[in-house]
Amino acid sequence: MALRMSTLFLRTLRENPADAEVPSHQLLVRAGYIRRASPGIYTWLPLGLRVMRNVETIVREEMDAIGAQELLFPALLPREPYEASGRWTDYGDNLFRLTDRKGADMLLGPTHEEMFTLTVKDLYSSYKDLPLAIYQIQTKYRDEARPRAGILRGREFIMKDSYSFDIDAAGLDRSYQLHREAYVKIFDRLGFDYVIVQAMSGAMGGSRSEEFLATATNGEDTYVRCGQCGYAANVEAVRVPAPAPAALDGLPAAHVEDTPDTPTIDTLVAHANAAVPRADGRAWTGADTLKNVVVTLVHPDGTREPLAIGLPGDREVDEKRLGAQVEPARVEAFEEKDFAAYPTLAKGYIGPGALGLEGTAAIRYLLDPRVVEGTAWITGANEPGRHVFDLVAGRDFVGDGVIEAAEVRDGDPCPTCGHGLESARGIEMGHIFQLGTKYAEALGLKVLDEHGKLQTVTMGSYGVGVSRAVACVAEGNHDEFGLVWPRAISPADVHVVVAAKDAATHAYADELTVALEAAGLEVLLDDRAQASPGVKFKDAELIGVPTIVVVGRGLAAGEIEIKDRRSGERRAVPVAEAVAEIVAEVAG
RNA sequence: CGGGGUAUGGCGCAGUUUGGUAGCGCGUCCGCUUUGGGAGCGGAAGGCCGCCGGUUCAAGUCCGGCUACCCCGACCA
Numbered sequence: 001m002a003l004r005m006s007t008l009f010l011r012t013l014r015e016n017p018a019d020a021e022v023p024s025h026q027l028l029v030r031a032g033y034i035r036r037a038s039p040g041i042y043t044w045l046p047l048g049l050r051v052m053r054n055v056e057t058i059v060r061e062e063m064d065a066i067g068a069q070e071l072l073f074p075a076l077l078p079r080e081p082y083e084a085s086g087r088w089t090d091y092g093d094n095l096f097r098l099t100d101r102k103g104a105d106m107l108l109g110p111t112h113e114e115m116f117t118l119t120v121k122d123l124y125s126s127y128k129d130l131p132l133a134i135y136q137i138q139t140k141y142r143d144e145a146r147p148r149a150g151i152l153r154g155r156e157f158i159m160k161d162s163y164s165f166d167i168d169a170a171g172l173d174r175s176y177q178l179h180r181e182a183y184v185k186i187f188d189r190l191g192f193d194y195v196i197v198q199a200m201s202g203a204m205g206g207s208r209s210e211e212f213l214a215t216a217t218n219g220e221d222t223y224v225r226c227g228q229c230g231y232a233a234n235v236e237a238v239r240v241p242a243p244a245p246a247a248l249d250g251l252p253a254a255h256v257e258d259t260p261d262t263p264t265i266d267t268l269v270a271h272a273n274a275a276v277p278r279a280d281g282r283a284w285t286g287a288d289t290l291k292n293v294v295v296t297l298v299h300p301d302g303t304r305e306p307l308a309i310g311l312p313g314d315r316e317v318d319e320k321r322l323g324a325q326v327e328p329a330r331v332e333a334f335e336e337k338d339f340a341a342y343p344t345l346a347k348g349y350i351g352p353g354a355l356g357l358e359g360t361a362a363i364r365y366l367l368d369p370r371v372v373e374g375t376a377w378i379t380g381a382n383e384p385g386r387h388v389f390d391l392v393a394g395r396d397f398v399g400d401g402v403i404e405a406a407e408v409r410d411g412d413p414c415p416t417c418g419h420g421l422e423s424a425r426g427i428e429m430g431h432i433f434q435l436g437t438k439y440a441e442a443l444g445l446k447v448l449d450e451h452g453k454l455q456t457v458t459m460g461s462y463g464v465g466v467s468r469a470v471a472c473v474a475e476g477n478h479d480e481f482g483l484v485w486p487r488a489i490s491p492a493d494v495h496v497v498v499a500a501k502d503a504a505t506h507a508y509a510d511e512l513t514v515a516l517e518a519a520g521l522e523v524l525l526d527d528r529a530q531a532s533p534g535v536k537f538k539d540a541e542l543i544g545v546p547t548i549v550v551v552g553r554g555l556a557a558g559e560i561e562i563k564d565r566r567s568g569e570r571r572a573v574p575v576a577e578a579v580a581e582i583v584a585e586v587a588g
Numbered sequence: 589c590g591g592g593g594u595a596u597g598g599c600g601c602a603g604u605u606u607g608g609u610a611g612c613g614c615g616u617c618c619g620c621u622u623u624g625g626g627a628g629c630g631g632a633a634g635g636c637c638g639c640c641g642g643u644u645c646a647a648g649u650c651c652g653g654c655u656a657c658c659c660c661g662a663c664c665a
Contacts, residue, residue, distance in 0.1 A: 014614060014626070015600045019658055039657070094664065111665075145589080145663050159665065211665095220664085319662080330663080428665065465665060499624055534625035552624060561624095 002513045003492060005526040005539075009046050012539050022218060024474035025150025027483050031542045033470075033491075040147025040155035047491045047543065048470070052158065054489040055469050056137050058189045059160045062182040068133035068162050073115045075139050079105035081114035085442045096141045096155075108141035113439045113461060116163040120457070121445040127167045127455065130447065131175055135162030137466060151471040152427065153220070158467040163435075164460040167449060169207075172458045176208060176434055179462045183430050187212055190469055191486030192476040194429060197223045198233040200324045208434040209237075213426030214472045221426050222320075224408055228419030235423065236324035238408045239369075239415045245394065246374025252390045260385040263348030265289055265313040268387060272378060276389060286314030290377035290391070292350040293317050294363065297329040306334060306342070308355045310379075310399060311368035315406040322405035344382065351380035351388055352397035367399035368406050427472050428465070435459040483544025484566050492524035493586045495545035499533040499552030508575075509551045512560070515579045521586055541565065547585050549578075 010032040019036070020026040028034045033048030044052060060070065082088040088095070088107075096108040109115070116134065124132070137160045147155050164175035187194050192214050199211040211234055213221055222235040233239075257276050262268040265286045272284040291313040297305045307326070309317060323331055339347055344360040355365035360382070371377070373394030381388045391397060411420040437456045440446070446454040465472075470489075477484045485491070494516060498509045506527060513523045524545055526536045533552065540548045550561040550570075560578050562585055563570040573581045 011598085011615080013599060018594085018600070021659070092663095140665075142665075146659095146661090148659085153664080157665075161665090323663080431665065463665060468665080497624095501623055532623055532625080532627055534623090534627080536626095537624075538626050550624080554624095 002517060002523040002525045003046070005524070005531075005536075006528045008524075012542055020150060022149045022152065022475065023478055024152065024471040027478055027542070027544075028150060028471065028474055031483055031544065034151060036150075038155075040144060040153070042151050042154060042156075042467075050491040051470050051485070051489050052467060054491075055190065055466050055473075056158075056160075058488060059137065059186055059464055059466060062186045062189075063133075063135050063160070063162060065185075066133065066178045066182045068135045068182075070136060071134055072136050072138060073109070073112050073119075075109050075141065077107050077109050077115065079107060081118055081443065082107060085114050085439060087114070094142050094144065096143050109138075110140055110142045111159070111463070112136070112138075112161060113163070113435070113459075114443065116161075117439045117443045117445050117459070120165055121443065124165075125447055127447050127449045130165055130167050130457070131171050132165040133162060133175060133178075135160060135462075149218075149471070151467050152475070154467070157465065160464040160466055162462045164462070165445075165457050166459075167447065167455055167457065169458060172434055172436075172460055173208075176432060176460050179432050179460065180210070183212055183432060183462070183464070186464065187429065189488050190473060191488055192429075192473050195223065195225065195232055195424075195426060197225075197426075198231075198237050199431065199433075200234065200237045200327075207436065210432050211428050212430035212432075214429050214476065215424060216427045216472070216475055217425055218475075219425035219427040221428050222423055223426055224412075224421040224423045226414035226417060226419050226421055229414060229417040231414050231416045231421075235318070235408050236321050238321075238404070238412075238421075240404060240406065240408075241413055241415045241418070242369040242372050243375070245372045248374055248392065248395045251374070251376060251392050251395070254388050254391045254396050256381045256386055256388050258385060259387040262385070262387065265291060268313070268378065272387075272389075284378065287312045288378055289313030290352070290371065290379035291315075292352070292355060292365075292380060294334040294345065294350065295322070296332045296334050297326055298332055299329045304332075305329075306363045308350070308363045308365040309368070309403055309405050310352065310355070310365060310371055311406045312370055313378075315368075315409075317405050318407040321407070322403070325403055325405055346380065346382050346384050349380035349382060349384055349386060351382045352391065352399075353388075354382045356398070356400055364401075365399045366401045366403035366405075367393070369402055369404065370406075371399070427468070427475070429469055429472055430462075430464045432462045433460065435461045478544070481538075482542035485544045485546055487546050487586065487588065490545050491522075491543070492545050493521040494547045494549055494582055495524045495526065495540045495543065496549045496551060497526045497533075497536045497540055498528075499536060499550050500555070501529060505551060505555055508555060512549070512551065512578060516582060519579055519583050521583065547582065549582060 012032050013030045016026040017029045020029055032045055035043045037043050098106050100106055140159045141156055144155050147153055166172045166175055194212050194214045197211050197213055199209040213223055224238055225232040259271050262271045269284050269286055290310050293309045295307050297307050339345055344354045354360045355363055371393050376390045376392045378387055378389050379391050410422050414421050437458055440457045440459055445457045449455045474483055496509055496513055498506055513525050516523050546565045548563040548565055554561055554572055558575050559572040561570050561572055
């Protein structure tokens with residue numbers, strides 16, 4: 001049945017809503033696709049729901065094509081499985097929690113690893129049942145601290161999540177690859193520019209993880225890309241190429257110098273160049289200094305742990321990168337009262353001597369990958385106004401490990417080819433992830449192998465933000481007049497505008513609509529009697545169906561008009577050829 | 589959680605400085621006219637001016653407190 005504007009549950013707005021900033025949010029509200037119900041929670045009106053259903057269909061078709069089977073878990077879940085996996089606490093305040101009438105703790109599912117894992121455990125027990133891929137398209141709930149940008153980041157959203165179950169790593173690789181190929185097809189069909197980037201694989205088990213980012217200047221994720229070899233990674237996951245270790249022989253001995261009033265890298269470099277010039281005549285730079293930053297980690301159980309990070313002084317700690325490394329712990333600033341608890345830390349003059357689990361302050365000390373054996377540094381001497389020069393890594397100090405927490409800059413060398421990296425922003429649309437045995441182990445998912453021995457199942461996790469995709473496509477497909485949907489997810493194939501009020505024109509438009517539907521097209525028919533042609537044209541442009549057909553004054557001459565929403569091109573077509581021409585236009 | 593901003597018919601806004609009958613545009617309803625680029629004329633409905641308290645003869649407006657929402661950051665598919 002055609003959607004008739006005369007009865008469609010729709011009200012377009014002439015002006016942008018005051019609470020919307022990003023184009024997708026403004027246009028989806030203005031054009032009558034969504035309404036805000038509560039912060040980060042939206043009602044899907046008929047047009048919006050049709051678009052989302054179209055996205056779901058694409059996702060469903062590609063999932064089914066790789067043999068994944070659809071099921072549906074409840075959104076309202078018991079606490080126990082999340083307690084078992086540790087996420088009842090790990091998720092913190094982002095979990096929507098509630099209590100039933102008996103006082104039992106429940107939650108609204110933020111994602112369903114536990115339920116998938118437990119259900120497979122419930123039903124399967126043999127390697128012969130594997131591999132298995134199952135998925136659902138479902139509403140998820142996360143109590144985001146700050147929902148934003150309309151449906152780009154909501155507290156309730158629709159997500160397709162799937163999981164693969166394999167007996168071994170080789171199987172996981174195959175399942176992962178199948179999903180990867182399916183995702184490429186999904187995002188190609190959805191109609192926006194995207195890039196596949198390496199992502200954080202998480203703290204446990206995972207070995208491979210990639211994100212599908214829609215390129216968008218106002219995106220929340222920053223990624224880097226190498227124009228030479230094609231390497232691309234979320235900035236959180238960028239691996240800094242470590243220089244080769246240098247020999248320790250013949251390096252000058254470390255020496256402590258007075259460096260009064262040099263609590264910052266800039267003041268230190270200036271002082272060093274004036275008072276302790278380099279033997280080779282080159283000037284000291286921030287990159288010759290080793291900056292030691294102390295932060296506080298707050299673990300999910302509430303315990304606090306100081307952490308020191310040693311990195312070249314010309315770089316800041318990137319809080320997102322650091323946060324991704326220490327997850328699920330949270331990073332907080334190391335404050336004055338914390339310094340008071342560690343009297344051997346001289347603020348502004350902290351050096352490796354005080355750090356490390358063997359150091360005087362006994363704080364865990366992790367080093368930037370650039371700080372390899374044989375590199376010499378200017379760094380704090382752990383007393384106010386004093387620094388150590390020629391302090392050599394591997395000879396004079398060692399860290400407790402390596403951490404990727406330093407900021408990444410445009411022009412930094414690509415980890416695979418050395419060419420300069422460039423950064424850009426994107427919106428995370430999909431994430432594929434080799435989970436490994438994290439959840440299978442936590443929840444006891446094992447099957448018997450061909451030798452009759454129990455094996456822990458290895459899992460992959462794969463998500464697509466379905467509702468986010470609607471916003472994301474809108475974000476990338478609009479102009480000054482309104483939305484411009486890609487054909488694959490447009491709420492209709494063709495928007496027929498009746499630009500006249502006489503009965504004959506309306507009757508013809510009805511006939512045309514019936515004929516187009518018989519030809520397999522979905523039609524949005526603007527049959528409103530009272531609206532002027534101008535209003536109808538404006539609404540058609542705002543709503544954004546890619547093909548607009550105008551039935552109006554040309555009808556007297558036996559013609560209708562076909563307009564391409566994206567290019568604005570229009571052409572007159574004889575009535576006799578109208579259906580064929582429109583079908584051809586929609587077919588592309 | 590830190591910073592900034594906003595709150596007045598369905599939507600967008602003015603009015604608050606200087607207290608005195610709550611306004612404008614759009615939308616909605618009725619009538620007539622009008623139909624190729626957000627029509628015209630006439631009429632109408634619709635408001636606890638975010639909430640609570642205070643000052644005052646009188647508060648949308650002044651004072652105190654609170655709440656909600658939006659944006660930036662922290663945080664996060």
